[in-house]
Amino acid sequence: MLTAxxxxxxxxxxxxxxxGAMVITLYLKKKIRPEFSGNLNKLFFVENIIGLVCAIALGYIAFFVN
Known part of the structure; x- marks a missing residue:
């Protein structure tokens, strides 16, 4: 499954x-009032986790998969 x-x-x-979604979320967080930013914080956390998993998988493929 982990191929080029x-x-x-x-x-x-x-x-x-x-x-791109992280940039948009950061832009929205600047424009919204603090009491409404709880859901955006959760969304940003999920986006960070997805980005981290993608980066780890890309690094694994780049170095360990022939």
Missing amino acids: DFSRFVLIPLFVLNM
């Missing part, structure tokens, strides 16, 4: 879309 094709067609687009 999986990396090219799934992980890299997911990683790029996730980074």
Whole structure:
């Protein structure tokens, strides 16, 4: 499952879309009042976890999969 094709067609687009979503979430957090930012904090945490998993998987593929 962890092959170059999986990396090219799934992980890299997911990683790029996730980074875009994180930028949009940060922009929204600046514009919204603090009492309404709880859900955005949860969303940002989930986006960070997804980005971390993608980065780890991409690193694993780059160094350990032939």
